[in-house]
Amino acid sequence: MSAFSAARSILTSLHEVMAARTHAQAKLNQVVEIIGESLHSEVCSIYLLREGMLELYATRGLNQAAVHVTRLGVGEGLTGAIAQNIETLNLDEAATHPEFQYRSETGEENFHSFAGVPIVRRERAIGVLTIQHVDPRKYEEVEIEALQTVAMVLAELINNAGLADEEGLGGSTEARTGQESLDGLKLVAGLAIGEAVFHQPRIQIEQTVAEDIEAERQRVYLAFDRMREQIDTMTNQAEFGVDGEHGQVLETYKMFAYDEGWSRRINEAIDSGLTAEAAIERVQQRTRMRMRAISDPLLRDRMHDLEDLSNRLIRIVSGQLGTAAQKGLARDSILVAKNLGPAELLEYDKRRLKGVVLEEGSLTAHVVILARAMGIPVVGRLRNVRGLVRDGDTILVDGDAGKVTLRPGQGVTSAFQTRFTRSREKQASYAKLREVEPFTRDGKRINVMMNAGLRDDVAMLAMTGADGIGLYRTEFQFLVSAALPQRERQARLYRDVLEAANGKKVVFRTVDIGGDKSLPYLSSETAKLDENPAMGWRALRLALERDGLMKAQARALLEGAAGYELNVMFPMVSEPWEFDAAKDVFDQQLAWLKTRKAQLPSAIRYGVMLEVPSLAEMLDQLLPRLSFISIGTNDLTQFLFAADRANPMLAERYDWLSPSILRFLSRVVSNCEGEQVDLGVCGEMGGRRLEALALIGLGIRRLSITPAAVGQIKELVRKVDTREIGDAMDGWLASPPLDMRVALQAWAKAHSIEVD
The missing domain is CATH 3.20.20.60 (Phosphoenolpyruvate-binding domains)
Incomplete structure (x- = not known):
């Protein structure tokens, strides 16, 4: 049985459950039974993040009295580790893992095997889906793949029912007021001032389970054609030329766009029963999880290029094409993003784009190489910056020191402007x-x-x-x-x-x-x-x-x-x-x-x-x-x-x-x-x-x-x-x-x- 046929079997049953007019608890009770039976696992459990704790919400195989009683802190036990790290665990002997904690009320002492995947929404864990087995054994890759696909569909059910903390891990993302200074990583030197513009509003997938698989496949084929056409056009029109390393950056990026392995994985996800949007997101989630396990900074940066393309593809297939670049910049702007792909940077009006601030980013990232060539200051590694700033906020970017000031007061802005002017005067004198x-x-x-x-x-x-x-x-x-x-x-x-x-x-x-x-x-x-x-x-x-x-x-x-x-x-x-x-x-x-x-x-x-x-x-x-x-x-x-x-x-x-x-x-x-x-x-x-x-x-x-x-x-x-x-x-x-x-x-x- 392939991973996608296993997932498809489960999703077919889940589709009926989700469409039924029963309350959320009853649906989740049915879900754990379906998954457990399909994967021949004695235990299947769902933990949801509620009031900052992971609460056992439904289970097959554990003590039913533990439901809504067993609660784990984020990072506590195997389940807490999965949620905190947004990672998958697959253990043949759970008790040997350093994060293992035994909860007597669950009655899980007889189970040795353990596997768990995070339930993710908006790149944040809102819960964990686990399976357990009496015999010590590692779960097959096909079973883990099926669990990950099912977890993605569960995220929709859980969100629609309002069962988990809305923002998931990471706390509230409510934008703040008042001046705030952030220290980040110096990526491209220079000074800039402008209004905050969010690069890309998160696209919400409305439907995850496909009605017609062949129709979804055709939607993806057409989206790929359109995306590749866009990439080819931008590569040929890069205003600073395509010779040298900048050209190599774009050619590498273009190589990802034409990668058959990537398109094949999306098609396989559609085979499992997902819509085109959900299939792209499913493959993207898998890439993110792998990125978290990669210590090599260059390889992580190249995977960010693939994430950029995934975002572009999902916008095309969903018809939600409204990025800040497409809408145009009305005034001097500072672009705010989690990360940015090289082609996405090229879409912006260089006369209006004054600086970039990123939650991630590194010195070897393709977008940094291009930004340096274009003379755009960039500061990265600004944790949760998208949650700290509002659209239109004034931002000061100090690429020389790796500092960013949000909503600066008049005195700070005046001092920055003076420094900016002095810097230009000095550069003129040095010239x-x-x-x-x-x-x-x-x-x-x-x-x-x-x-x-x-x-x-x-x-x-x-x-x-x-x-x-x-x-x-x-x-x-x-x-x-x-x-x-x-x-x-x-x-x-x-x-x-x-x-x-x-x-x-x-x-x-x-x-x-x-x-x-x-x-x-x-x-x-x-x-x-x-x-x-x-x-x-x-x-x-x-x-x-x-x-x-x-x-x-x-x-x-x-x-x-x-x-x-x-x-x-x-x-x-x-x-x-x-x-x-x-x-x-x-x-x-x-x-x-x-x-x-x-x-x-x-x-x-x-x-x-x-x-x-x-x-x-x-x-x-x-x-x-x-x-x-x-x-x-x-x-x-x-x-x-x-x-x-x-x-x-x-x-x-x-x-x-x-x-x-x-x-x-x-x-x-x-x-x-x-x-x-x-x-x-x-x-x-x-x-x-x-x-x-x-x-x-x-x-x-x-x-x-x-x-x-x-x-x-x-x-x-x-x-x-x-x-x-x-x-x-x-x-x-x-x-x-x-x-x-x-x-x-x-x-x-x-x-x-x-x-x-």
Whole structure:
């Protein structure tokens, strides 16, 4: 028996129950009997969320006296865990599960097997459907699938009867009044102000059980055709072009739209007896449950693309097409959404859309990549923001700090507007320095370079006046691709970047994947075991193990840089032999290209990122083999302090101006003096004015920073005398002040240097 034939058998009986003119309790009593008989299970029970507790509302097999008596808190016992996590449990021996709790009044001591699925409405659990069996056994996948389908239909019955808490888990979503500030995740930098517009009102499915399966199937076929036509049109009309990573994002999204596996699963759900809308929602629910079990952030983001398409498809098939994009934006707007797909963002009027706030979202999400290209500030991870804001509320978005202010008072709005104006004025003043070389007051040339990761980022070279790209993150091409990029495609990207750089230096860092940048198509069993992935099987370690990956990228870089100077940087080198092994891969590919008489780079320079502290102890051995070193302050600092930079509880322990990190950097500078090695700093530290001042004082003469910081750092450089700040730093390092940050700020103020 298939999952869908089992579900169809149950739904046929449930349809009659739901149509009957009996009260809700009697219907649910019949439901548990039908499910228990169909699945040959001694026990079937329904728990409903009532007044914040999960109440046993109907059962077959347990003690009837426990109905309306047994109540579990959310998260309490197996049933509470299912509701809290919105997950499915399937256990052959329930008592062995850490969340198991025995309730004597139910008489369930004789039952060993246990399976349960959440009853979900509006993405919130309003109850739990469970089955139990005397014999210890795992329930078959077909049985679990049938339970999940039935639970979806039950949600409609329960809601119509008003039996469960209306909002389910998560509390009231009633919008509040008064000013409220929220802290989220910085996704796309920038400032924005506008009125709240909800991206998409939730579509309510009015009917779940199908009357005519073939008619429902035809409705889905027509909806798929229309949706794919819309996607094709938007892909071709993307106003910022479809070349580069943005084009790859849209092509990956388009691939989902044409995925036969997805459409097949929806058709199978229709076979079980669901309407077209309910079938799409059923498959979407299953995807959401799987997403909750996935720790890989990139794979979760790709599944959000599929959710975006599901929302689009269900709107088409139901005829409820009214999104904010279709209705149009009447004024400057901040879009509010749980999450957003890339195609959905493209539908909005870019003149009116000023910012986006999301309940979810991550740095690697497709929509974030597109928003960055479009210059739209985005803040994510704002828990329940859709429940805290009303349509039309004023919202201030601070993408620089990851903060959002709802319904700001006049004083806060005025201060924000002043800051917004000042920011634009400063950017205008920095733009005037675009063609000005950054010399210090005592005539020292500081190289101010920029970091990049997308092909279109290279355009910022001319806009900012940066000296070059000191860090090109080649892994971005891998992150936005649905499969491992072919060597030819990699080579084409590298050549495009070099051509667009127009003679300025570009430093390509080989792929730094692993850790928080996992690829679903390139997994490692060892990586899955990493308790701390930031210090685990990632970057060069992973690339050397995956020698095919390293060889393909090496040849792509050599071919792409034909006729140009090629600068290659290896990430996360901890010992000299790792550099030698990586360079050997390039040497082998270079030799092979020479035998083919292929055009080669005009020069090749190799360097390392110094981010693992152990490498500093071996610099005397490695320096003769290097052309340059870039100190990666982001990872280096967290390794030195044993403080995960992603952990908010350790934020105060992650200080770039601690004497310990400054002494470490000073020692690296001293070790490189007199050597023919170009030493610089890559990372956010160099893009902050106060920290950049400290780095210049340590003797750092090359900074590679975010493009947005180039102008202000060039302006800072022109106010600094390296001898004065160098002498001050020597004194502070010899005898550290109580607070290095305060000391630096006081020095800067005394020398009329603005550092805030």
